[in-house]
Amino acid sequence: MSVDFNTVATEFCNFYYQQFDSDRTQLGNLYRDQSMLTFETSQLQGAKDIVEKLASLPFQKVAHRISTLDAQPASPSGDILVMVTGELLIDEEQNAQRYSQVFHLIPDGSSYYVFNDIFRLNYS
């Protein structure tokens, strides 16, 4: 039986942000060679370059808080699209920054990998 796409999307995002906030150098397993990341104005392709980019971000402590999470099936073969809006707390800053992020997840055996990943801070 296939798992509900909302459950997959929620569990994926919870795992992703927990891993990002505890040790983002370990996120490589969630990407493949063909995966793409747009992080603000930077564009990366491939698990290795994507993780190098994430690891190089200029902060030590980081915490993501999800505000909204919406998922939809994105293909007949089980792809899932997720859009997250949330807040990011960096190092000792008092004020959270709002962000928006989209993940396109592709099934891979009993798991999923990230094919598309677009991240933007919401400037106000």
Add this chain to the structure above:
Amino acid sequence: MSVDFNTVATEFCNFYYQQFDSDRTQLGNLYRDQSMLTFETSQLQGAKDIVEKLASLPFQKVAHRISTLDAQPASPSGDILVMVTGELLIDEEQNAQRYSQVFHLIPDGSSYYVFNDIFRLNYS
């Protein structure tokens, strides 16, 4: 020759918001029976239900302003994923509301239709 995905994404979003802001009852051509819309907490499927939802939104005048637009190829067959962050000005309100929106566009002959559409206001 295929058109660059960034160009397609930009032209699509410009057309979409221009049409939305001038007469959103005419957006049906951009959706198909299998298309999905998540608009805040509402979930709709199919061009007819989607356009009815958009037409029923409780405002007369509306203007979208794009702040950021990021696109990626989403499949070998030419699908495109676009994430927009922007501002929405409604009726006579003085303050714009920030929003995030994602479109998954699928090629259809020389054009594209919207397969996935997720829209959220960014509450602060």
